[in-house]
Amino acid sequence: MPAVQAKSISCPNCGGPVELRGFAHTLSVVCPQCMSVLDASTPEVQILQKFQGKTQIKPTIPLGTRGKLGGTQYQVIGFQVRRVASGDDTYSWDEYLLFNPYKGFRYITEYNGHWNFVHVETALPEQSRSAGKFAMRYGGKTYLAFDSMTASTAYVLGEFPWRVQTGDSVACQDFVAPPSMLSSEATGGEITWSCAEYMTGAQVWQAFQLPGSPPPAYGVFANQSSPYGASIGSSWRTWLWLNVGLAALIFFFMVLSPGHVAFSDHYAYSQGVKTESAFVTPTFQLDGRDSNVELKIHTDLDNNWAYFSFALINDQTGQAFDFGREVSYYHDSDGSEGSRNNSVIVPAVPSGQYYLRVEPEMDTGSPFMRYELELRRNVPNYGFFGLAALLLLIPPAFTTFRRASFEAARWRESDYAPSMSRLTSGGDD
């Protein structure tokens, strides 16, 4: 924007010079020396309000600063602090009035390190409902009702296109569709609608070339974009594709590892027989690459237990895979516990000629037990697939949780806090 000579008037209260940067648009201006609010709408400048405050507030963005927002250069010409009393609490935010001779007025607001670029809308939004909540539709977006309050002007500096005074109050309503916010201000039967776009402190600092770094942002602001909003969809899409990959992997190993029976036989065991319980099976061939072997035990146990010590022994090398399995099955009128069957997967068994050494045990005095041993070569271990499915779920579940936490923090500050299930609704249609 070319540097235009600002008009200057004298303060009728203190006689100090007062610059007018908004030209004919300026209806009131604050004397920077005595802080009196002056009526600048007529050549006879009159005092609207004398400064009653005890301390002067220094705006974070000094008056007169020029900055480029949305490709247009604006100059900061006014500053006000607006205050809301909510129960016992009082909070306030800063508003900067920006001016460009061709584009007119814009605002920048700041609350707890959260910034918004605001422009006044001329069209009226339509009342609507979304997810059972009061909402407004404007510019193709649905804005959910967020809060309503009465805000009063607590401090003013610079010039304004209306007759500003400290103590002025307006009824405000905010509707959000992050990163946008639609706000209404009602005063004296007139309602003004404005639309705000969320900005980070860094963006404001860059736009106005301010020295140092912006103050940190605290909490989650009403129209602050969720950092997890975009990633949550892609996260679940990626999860879906990875599960397709997992299903393909399961199918591949079901074909590659059919689990053919290498050995199977039926046996009987009685605790009372005074002979050696250990025995060996006939030899059987395990073919192919180093792969697993699954041994299944099927018994006819009834309110009893048995323990099997096994050794899968390579007949040529004498290498043994030593393992044990318990089988116990109990039942009564209340239900049952355990199972008559059990199985074990022996990992990475090389090919070769093998036999099993089997040594069953039962409680002293236990009756007769029949059982079957079935040994399968190269079986899919579904436990690994289940674990993979579980581990694949962690990233999208974590992202979803983070997003829900972010939205919960946003809506905690709202007068219209929705249930958690509705937190993801609203926004672009």
Add this chain to the structure above:
Amino acid sequence: MNSALFVIYGVLLLGATGVAEYQGWSWSRVNQQRVLPKSIRDNPGAYRSSYGGYSRYIGGK
């Protein structure tokens, strides 16, 4: 989690699952260090299993 990181994580996880399946890994507790003499076939009772001697009472409602 960043989408690209998730893809890398997922592909590595599926790869590890594939390796575990192909190698026939298992969570079962199995000892495979012994080299047994041929005589075990003729005298299976002479072998003392690491998992033998299981005689405590378990289960029961």
